[in-house]
Amino acid sequence: xxxxxCREPAEVQLRAHNSAFCRPxxxxxxxxxxERAIAHEHMFTQAERLLVCVSGGKDSLALxxxxxxxxxxxxxLYLGLGIGEYSDESHAKVEKFATSRGLPLxxxxxxSEAAGMAVPEVARFTRRPACAAxxxxxxxxxxxAAFEGGFDVLVxxxxxxxxxxxxxxxxxxxxxxxxxxxxxxxxxxxPKFVRKVKPxxxxxxxxxAVYAFMRRIDYIVDECPNAAGATQLIYKDTLNxxxxxxxxxxxxxxxxxxxxxxxxxxxxxxxxxxxxTRCGMPAYGxxxxxxxxxxxxxxxxxxxxxxxxx
Amino acid sequence: xxxxxCREPAEVQLRAHNSAFCRPxxxxxxxxxxERAIAHEHMFTQAERLLVCVSGGKDSLALxxxxxxxxxxxxxLYLGLGIGEYSDESHAKVEKFATSRGLPLxxxxxxSEAAGMAVPEVARFTRRPACAAxxxxxxxxxxxAAFEGGFDVLVxxxxxxxxxxxxxxxxxxxxxxxxxxxxxxxxxxxPKFVRKVKPxxxxxxxxxAVYAFMRRIDYIVDECPNAAGATQLIYKDTLNxxxxxxxxxxxxxxxxxxxxxxxxxxxxxxxxxxxxTRCGMPAYGxxxxxxxxxxxxxxxxxxxxxxxxx
Numbered sequence: 226x227x228x229x230x231c232r233e234p235a236e237v238q239l240r241a242h243n244s245a246f247c248r249p250x251x252x253x254x255x256x257x258x259x260e261r262a263i264a265h266e267h268m269f270t271q272a273e274r275l276l277v278c279v280s281g282g283k284d285s286l287a288l289x290x291x292x293x294x295x296x297x298x299x300x301x302l303y304l305g306l307g308i309g310e311y312s313d314e315s316h317a318k319v320e321k322f323a324t325s326r327g328l329p330l331x332x333x334x335x336x337s338e339a340a341g342m343a344v345p346e347v348a349r350f351t352r353r354p355a356c357a358a359x360x361x362x363x364x365x366x367x368x369x370a371a372f373e374g375g376f377d378v379l380v381x382x383x384x385x386x387x388x389x390x391x392x393x394x395x396x397x398x399x400x401x402x403x404x405x406x407x408x409x410x411x412x413x414x415x416p417k418f419v420r421k422v423k424p425x426x427x428x429x430x431x432x433x434a435v436y437a438f439m440r441r442i443d444y445i446v447d448e449c450p451n452a453a454g455a456t457q458l459i460y461k462d463t464l465n466x467x468x469x470x471x472x473x474x475x476x477x478x479x480x481x482x483x484x485x486x487x488x489x490x491x492x493x494x495x496x497x498x499x500x501x502t503r504c505g506m507p508a509y510g511x512x513x514x515x516x517x518x519x520x521x522x523x524x525x526x527x528x529x530x531x532x533x534x535x
Numbered sequence: 536x537x538x539x540x541c542r543e544p545a546e547v548q549l550r551a552h553n554s555a556f557c558r559p560x561x562x563x564x565x566x567x568x569x570e571r572a573i574a575h576e577h578m579f580t581q582a583e584r585l586l587v588c589v590s591g592g593k594d595s596l597a598l599x600x601x602x603x604x605x606x607x608x609x610x611x612l613y614l615g616l617g618i619g620e621y622s623d624e625s626h627a628k629v630e631k632f633a634t635s636r637g638l639p640l641x642x643x644x645x646x647s648e649a650a651g652m653a654v655p656e657v658a659r660f661t662r663r664p665a666c667a668a669x670x671x672x673x674x675x676x677x678x679x680a681a682f683e684g685g686f687d688v689l690v691x692x693x694x695x696x697x698x699x700x701x702x703x704x705x706x707x708x709x710x711x712x713x714x715x716x717x718x719x720x721x722x723x724x725x726p727k728f729v730r731k732v733k734p735x736x737x738x739x740x741x742x743x744a745v746y747a748f749m750r751r752i753d754y755i756v757d758e759c760p761n762a763a764g765a766t767q768l769i770y771k772d773t774l775n776x777x778x779x780x781x782x783x784x785x786x787x788x789x790x791x792x793x794x795x796x797x798x799x800x801x802x803x804x805x806x807x808x809x810x811x812t813r814c815g816m817p818a819y820g821x822x823x824x825x826x827x828x829x830x831x832x833x834x835x836x837x838x839x840x841x842x843x844x845x
Contacts, residue, residue, distance in 0.1 A: 396706055396788075397777065397784060397787065397788050398787055398788075398791060399788075399791035399792055399794075399795045399796045401795055401796070456780070456781070459776075459777065459780050460777075462776075463773050463776060463777060466769075466772075466773060467707065467769065467770075467773060470766070470769050471766070474707060477707065477708055478706075478707050478708075478709075481708060481709035482709055484709075485709045485711055486709045486711070489799040489800070490796075490799070
């Protein structure tokens, strides 16, 4: 198999792109793909300050790597979720990556924040699935860090597989409000929100894994232990089967959705957020979903503490 | 496991309905489900004449059985597609079913019609996938038979699995025009078309199989040999996996589509059909798709025949 660009022996085959690449040409292709997504969707400019959310996994570190390499003004943001060894290890990978490249990193450990709650505790007290509680908390700390740090853009490493799986879930239940907001760029709906973008939305998980390998990025390979058996993984598996039967399925699914169907859903009216009476961040009710979660935990904690001291 | 209705021992479990039934209660449930689909979607009345398309498989024979049992004025329509033993066997099953119940049956054998073309020949000459050629031809003969026979409604046995698989295919490529027309009732868009309805659109393949078994319907078990490896079967397999992980997925996918998303697609403008200059049936171009197919075969046949005689 020869490289589609230079005819040297190829190292990677990308069936969805009907292409194969040698190492230098793959790195060129990967970078160009990210550049095109940024330019085509008007994600951000060289003059803007980007806060890149990094988990320690291949996608977010590959993204931070390629953005820094392109000369963007990036700062990493790592959230310590308090999920045992998984969190310890992922934190170490992120620190190592930032140090080795001399890139600025902010770290927020959930258990040392005002609410003092890590993901396992919140899930247990509120009886919500860990992934749902985690999503709400992550969004809150991402938004707050971007606003307080004066960043212009919040960048996440969601890849094509993530976006296709999410779309599959939204489509299987036809969740119009979620379909209305599933875009690679979300404009802020409130002065305390910043623009949110996903430069890897058309880059497959396989491609970021290859990129991370070629660039010798040391990332955490394990999935989050809470994700085992998660619906999202079933959708990913389903889409991998469809992709194997017909390469390019995921890309067409996401791209055509954005081109032909998403505008129809986006017309659904959505109220403007007010401000949360507790934390001051944007909220659709009196409290934002994060503060709702905090209040639920607090109400469980107090009687428990009282019971323990009695 | 006990019957959800009468507490006798259950014979069938329907996880999507969170129910289990004994034999009499399952038959009651099945019939009521079809009745509700007919009533809820205003499919047809007792005063109308129904032409029921029957293939010899479990779905169409179960449907004919239940409709005749409810007292509707039904006539069966069997198309001989000329697909070798599969067609011979399915024809025999349909004849046997109609005779045993004293129901009227019309039979059209494609190779003895004006165009004289069976499915394998058309597929070979036009280099189209057999299932695509077959679909075009079936639609033409169904429409013509309904119009010429003075029927009010054309009834097909598409079940929930068929509809979900079709929806999955349309959604993966976001085919707006197909999504705009995927409904359990299609009103005629031309005086030569009749209403088309799918009373089993919310009844699963498993349920029609159980019904056919309990009612001792002798049907053709084999899939059409052309369907092997067809994309539709991959979608069905995919949906079966999702259904196993989360019972009710198929039903929600189809029902919610019709309720919340389909109206958005249905607004797409569609031109009114004219009449085919060759066969007189409705057509969106000068010729209808069937006559286009016939013309393509004829143009291939002539040189071949000339070559053979040379």
